[in-house]
Amino acid sequence: MGALRLPSLTSLSSAAAVIPRHRCRRELRLPFRRLSSTNFSAAETELPTTTTPPKPKIQQDKDRVITPRSQDFNAWYLDIIANAELADYGPVRGTMVIRPYGYAIWEAIQDYLNVKFKETGHSNMYFPQFIPYSFIEKEASHVEGFSPELALVTVGGGKELEEKLVVRPTSETIVNHMFTQWIHSYRDLPLMINQWANVTRWEMRTKPFVRTLEFLWQEGHTAHATPEEAEKEALQMIDMYTKFAYQQAAIPVIAGRKSKVETFAGASKTYTIEAMMGDRKALQAGTSHNLGQNFSRAFGTQFTDETGQRQHVWQTSWAVSTRFIGGIIMTHGDDTGLMLPPNLAPIQVIITPIWIKTDEKSGVLDAASSVKESLQAAGIKVKVDDSEQRKPGWKFNFWEMKGVPLRIEIGPRDVSSRSVVISRRDIPGKQGKVFGISMESSTLVGYVKGKLDEVQSSLLEKAKSFRDSNIVDVGSYDELKEAISQGKWARGPWSASDKEELKVKEETGATLRCFPFEQPQGTKKCLMTGDPADEVAIFAKSY
Numbered sequence: 001m002g003a004l005r006l007p008s009l010t011s012l013s014s015a016a017a018v019i020p021r022h023r024c025r026r027e028l029r030l031p032f033r034r035l036s037s038t039n040f041s042a043a044e045t046e047l048p049t050t051t052t053p054p055k056p057k058i059q060q061d062k063d064r065v066i067t068p069r070s071q072d073f074n075a076w077y078l079d080i081i082a083n084a085e086l087a088d089y090g091p092v093r094g095t096m097v098i099r100p101y102g103y104a105i106w107e108a109i110q111d112y113l114n115v116k117f118k119e120t121g122h123s124n125m126y127f128p129q130f131i132p133y134s135f136i137e138k139e140a141s142h143v144e145g146f147s148p149e150l151a152l153v154t155v156g157g158g159k160e161l162e163e164k165l166v167v168r169p170t171s172e173t174i175v176n177h178m179f180t181q182w183i184h185s186y187r188d189l190p191l192m193i194n195q196w197a198n199v200t201r202w203e204m205r206t207k208p209f210v211r212t213l214e215f216l217w218q219e220g221h222t223a224h225a226t227p228e229e230a231e232k233e234a235l236q237m238i239d240m241y242t243k244f245a246y247q248q249a250a251i252p253v254i255a256g257r258k259s260k261v262e263t264f265a266g267a268s269k270t271y272t273i274e275a276m277m278g279d280r281k282a283l284q285a286g287t288s289h290n291l292g293q294n295f296s297r298a299f300g301t302q303f304t305d306e307t308g309q310r311q312h313v314w315q316t317s318w319a320v321s322t323r324f325i326g327g328i329i330m331t332h333g334d335d336t337g338l339m340l341p342p343n344l345a346p347i348q349v350i351i352t353p354i355w356i357k358t359d360e361k362s363g364v365l366d367a368a369s370s371v372k373e374s375l376q377a378a379g380i381k382v383k384v385d386d387s388e389q390r391k392p393g394w395k396f397n398f399w400e401m402k403g404v405p406l407r408i409e410i411g412p413r414d415v416s417s418r419s420v421v422i423s424r425r426d427i428p429g430k431q432g433k434v435f436g437i438s439m440e441s442s443t444l445v446g447y448v449k450g451k452l453d454e455v456q457s458s459l460l461e462k463a464k465s466f467r468d469s470n471i472v473d474v475g476s477y478d479e480l481k482e483a484i485s486q487g488k489w490a491r492g493p494w495s496a497s498d499k500e501e502l503k504v505k506e507e508t509g510a511t512l513r514c515f516p517f518e519q520p521q522g523t524k525k526c527l528m529t530g531d532p533a534d535e536v537a538i539f540a541k542s543y
Helices: 073-083 100-119 133-137 140-149 172-182 227-247 294-299 323-332 358-377 392-401 412-417 441-469 477-485 498-508
Strands: 004-007 063-066 087-089 096-098 130-132 151-156 159-167 191-200 214-224 254-257 269-276 282-292 302-304 310-312 314-321 349-353 382-384 406-410 419-424 433-438 471-473 489-493 511-516 536-540
Touching (some): 073 323, 096 100, 100 214, 100 227, 100 323, 133 159, 133 172, 172 191, 172 314, 214 227, 227 254, 227 269, 227 314, 269 323, 269 511, 269 536, 282 323, 294 314, 314 323, 323 441, 349 392, 358 406, 358 412, 358 441, 392 406, 406 412, 412 419, 433 441, 441 471, 477 536, 498 511
Antiparallel strands (some): 087 096, 151 159, 254 269, 419 433, 511 536
């Protein structure tokens, strides 16, 4: 498929505001801006600490190009982020500014998860961003795992600090420091908190939303009296993330347990949700860790149990981040642009009024306003694009680029017939367009809600079909290597050693993503050693 040609913003500035519907051509005419790999790249290998890089040169030629997804997935991804106005460059290489539309998606994620967290007994709070370096050193595997990614502060107020400070990479250490002061008795347990915060990890290979120096996330931390309670909590939270991925993001993740090699630094067990992106790479979309007593022993976080004995608490931590936005882009987007699941879309319905003559304008705008009010009253997120600087065809394509699930068109004939035209973002062309839907609230609201549900379900089913068609069941290492070489996920019995797991990574570039919770029945033999295996594992290349 050839590249889609886009005229520059200046060539569109003189476009008339109104044209009849039959003249609304289906052309992709958008103001184009490309995010350059100069600032963001999946292949980036070096990041300066304080350098402010020059802005990448924006193409000045009249025709702009959106890279087809099949031609260059990474370039396509960056083009979508720029054109859908999700994010822009930060002044330090590897950082990003999340723009209002991108942040609105994050707010939708927050709105859903906040309710679920509180329903399950968690409270929001906030911990400082600066952490004494000695805290990080207390848990040996933790400092070893995070040391290459730490950002350190050594000077404050013009003076060298007595102890260097770590800019928060995660909060297990400072949380335990405070838990030790708050937890004294079994009556203080369980203690279950969450914080919405920013995190800094000095990544050497960056990609906007997926992997940046600084990102936003929620991180939950809990303390319990027994190991059984901690395990139940860790599993409960990964189940919550799984339901969120399916029901809200329309991403059919595979939930499971990480291998020892891939377990979070300082955890006893790590549970994960793994998502298949449009290029068939895996994205770790959320994790839940059973920390056991590793941190409580390091920090002396103890309580007096019901028998009067002092015990170390059992802990969990769990998180999802703005990485989920990258997952939504790479799961559902197409060559037209972003495609948002309605449950997370900042705008679920865009209304485009169309008129030809001046005396038709007020009637069309009044009808558009009335439709908007009816939909808003029903809890639907709706916007009217009544700007007069752009033609309706331009508006159609612009809001498709932004991924709005439904479009409603209202022209003079629609006003006369008290009806509207509705188009679905996920079904292009005439197939996705329906004429003559009544404007009456009693009819329109139910129809629009039904279509939004259809789009949500359709995106999930399409992603599920894509995922399942790209997972290969393998019974030998040669079959695994063949599947990975074809860009697919390999699923097969595994009981081999950590050393042999690392061998797979070294020779194929694939990592063991998880041991899925859903396991096949029957006897199995390890694909690597031929020894008995209790579980199958999934291997894939990943972000």
